[in-house]
Amino acid sequence: MPGAIRGRLLTISQHRSAASVCFAMLGRESGGQSMAGRTLTEKIAARHRVRGDAVAGSFVTLRPRHLMTHDNSAAIIERFRHSGAPGVRYPWQCLVALDHDVQNTDPERMATWLDIARFCEQQHVDFRPCGSGIGHEIMVSEGLVVPGALCVAADSHANIYGALAALGTPVVRADAAAIWATGEFWWQVPESVQVVLNGSLSEGVSGKDLILGLCARFAGGEVRDRALEFCGPGVASLSMEDRLTVANMSTEWGAVAALFPVDDRTMQWMEAVRVERIKRGQRRFTRQQMDQWQDGALAADADAHWAARIEVDLDSVRSTAVGPDNLATPLAPGAAITVDKAFLVGCANARLADLRAAAQALDGRRVHSSVQFYVAAASREVQDDAVREGIWQTLIQAGARTLPPGCAMCIGLGEGVLRAGEVAVSATNRNWPGRMGEPGADAWLASPATVARAAVEGQLRGPDRPTNMQASFQPGFSSDRKLRQPDLCAGLETQITGRALLVRADDLDTDQIYPSTAVYRPLERHEMASLLLQNHDPQGARRIATADLLIGGFNFGCGSSREQAVTALQAAGIRAVIAGSLARTFSRNAANNGLPCVESPELARMMQARHAQATEPTLLLQGEVEIDFAASTLRALGEEFPFIRPAEPIQRLILDGGIQSTIRARFISPDRWEPEA
Known part of the structure; x- marks a missing residue:
């Protein structure tokens, strides 16, 4: 590589010292834990804190009630074994559910599944094999998620747990390994947005229509990297299935958590779960615990600080579809799009109520001869319930092709993968280019009923009139922590210089x-690097091979929690990322893997202006770009741009080379810190 990183190196003893400081920084005590003027997000975080003050903007160390991992567990196991931990700290905390690549019968993949199963047996961890269902569905339907709990997953759709008045938020693979080893993880408490719901949804309009409408109506980053807290009289009109869908897809809206309040519907759901689990020999919680959920503590304070307030008239929400390849563009009124495939799968909308809605929408008709309609239940239990109700048979008789419970085509794995030129409508949560197959395919998102109607009609039809959702946005209090210039940590490389893509x-x-x-293929580093950006620019991997830095636009790295979005960049020799803004989960992955990232809206806008007429998706810039951490200045194309350094705990992780080194230092150091009992 032509570029250079200048600064001083650390000795082994200095590295161990930095690691211990890092873990202390990730949740420094702040003296007391007042609950006055707090959001529900802050309150639940405070209930699970080990260190730190759980207020917006602060870094804390938390101990979650539960952690869910899935097919990524193989990579997490490898990280865990390098941590030096003698065993999983709290086996009861962990659930491993194989749910993504469930149709794969390749011998190498089957051997990986067997290795995961053996590890779970050895560590006394709850394990669910392929075909059991999607991990998120198991979490919410089997009583692992309860109101007031902090539950996390090494998956970006952990937000779904907030439908049950829990704090659900995604972590990444490195975090999962740390939780297995220590029972804990670091978190920066987000600001919260209050979402007030008024009125009620009309007949035939679902929670999927609501969240798709919100994603399209507020597509300017209004809720990005924030927690959402739903309230208002309209909440009571939403079924639990509607809430699960809205909370699930709050991820696509840009939020890192989405919490609904405890109400009668919550308690009815939890009582049904309690009774069902007892029938199956599982006692997850008691009636006495349920009484505590209704004591008023699980609500934001009247004087809580909100980053913004959104009000929505549910009566104005209309059934809609959005796409293709984005969530900001609703299907135009009167439009008719010919579809090749339809999907009713995934963690957003494959529960019993969703299958029932699809069966009703079929109305005795058969799937159109030109359409392939794929259905996979969210779990084996859901499928069994659908069989008992006759719903499953209705779908099959109509011509649906059934798949085993799991994520299926939501992640583009298994039967039905989209080919270039095909058009699909799906009840899943993402439709980005290449998500469900080849980049040249078009994917629309819609509710289960709309998907079923499109399957039998052969067309996805637009609404009769414009979907004019009545909603308002009002900015509120916002923390100024991110505007403060953190001190530069001793030992951190002061300058990174090189060519930029x-x-x-x-x-x-x-x-x-x-x-x-x-994502789930074990690849060498050079193989990972060769796949970079292929869904954005076929020449991207070749160009990035000669670069030292990557410069992106705004909301860079949004979407899933996949670690390879960072580690593949590192494998290609990328030493730092600069962007107008960074998605929170990507930033977390970068910090945990020791990849420096900085935000500079001014530089991003300058790049957009200078290269507005370019036709290539990626460009190798002429000359060198420099990140000067000491001066908090970026230098590119003859101009300088100030930036805010990463927060001090993030700098410590970068200094350590990632959280794996931080955790390992805790186990090999004689004065390692042990978590509380």
């Missing part, structure tokens, strides 16, 4: 950075 796109998601089809 400009990626000309805002909202570049992880599917475009690293393809979903390779």
Whole structure:
């Protein structure tokens, strides 16, 4: 590589010292834990804190009630074994559910599944094999998620747990390994947005229509990297299935958590779960615990600080579809799009109520001769319930092709993968280029009923009139922590200089950075590097091979929690990322893997202006670009741009080379810190 990183190196003893400081920084005590003026997000975080003050903007160390991992567990096991931990700290905390690549019968993949199963047996961890169902569905339907709990997953759709008045938020693979080893993880408490729901949804309009409408109506980053807290009289009109869908797809809206309040519907759901689990010999919680959920503590304070307030008239929400390849563009009124495939799969909409809605929408008709209609239940239990109700048979008799419970085509794995030129409508949560197959395919998102109607009619039809959702946005209090200039940590490389690859796109998601089809394949570093950006620019991998830095647009790295979006960049020799803004989960992955990232809206806008007429998706810039951490200045194309350094705990992780080194230092150091009992 032609570039250089200048600074001083650390000795082994200094490295161990930095690691211990790092873990202390990730949740420094702040003296007391007042609950006055707090959001529900802050309150639940405070209940699970080990260190730190759980207020917006602060770094804390938390101990979650549960952690869910899935097919990525193989990579997490490898990280865990390098941590030096003698065993999984709290086996009861962990669930491993194989749910993504469930149709794969390749001998190598089957051997990997067997290795995961053996590890779980050895560590006394709850394990669910392929075909059991999607991990998120198991979490919410089997009583692992309860109101007031902090539950996390090494998956970006952990937000779904907030439908049950829990704090659900995604972590990444490195975090999961740390939780297995220590029971804990670091988190920066987000600001919260209050979402007030008024009125009620009309007949035939679902929670999927609501969240698709919100994603399209507020597509300017209004809720990005924030927690959502739903309230208002309209909440009571939403079924639990509606809430699960809205919370699930709050991820696509840009939020890192989405919490609904405890109400009668919550308690009815939890009581049904309690009774069902007892029938199956599982006692997850008691009636006495349920009484505590209704004591008023699980609500934001009246004087809580909100980053913004959104009000929505549910009566104005209309059934809609959005796409293709984005969530910001509703299908035009009167439009008719011919579809080749339809999908009712995934963690957003494959529960019993969703299958029932699809069966009713079929109305005795058969799937159109030109359409392939794929259905997979969210879990084996859901499928069994659908069989008992006759729903499953209705779908099959109509011509649906059934798949085993799992994520299926939501991540582009298994039967039904989209080919270039095909058009699909799906009840899943993502439709980005390359997500469900080849980049040249078009994917629309819609509710289960709309998907079923399109399957039998052969067309996805637009609404009769414009979908004019009545909603308002009001900015509120916002923390100024991110505007403060953190001190430069001693030992951190002060300058990173080299050639830069400009990626000309805002909202570049992880599917475009690293393809979903390779996420669960064990690849060498050079093989990972060769796959970079292939869904965005076929020449991207070749160009990035000669670069030291990557410059992106706004909301860079949005989407999934896949670690390869960072580690493949590192494998290609990328030493730092500069962007107008960085998606929170990508930033987390970068910090945990020791990849420096900085945000500079001014530099991103300058790059957009200078290269507005360019036709290539990626460009190798002439001359060198420099990140000067000491001066907090970026230098590119003869101009200088100030930036805010990463927060001090993030700098410590970068200094350590990632969290794996931090955790390992805790186990090999004689004065290692042990978590509380």
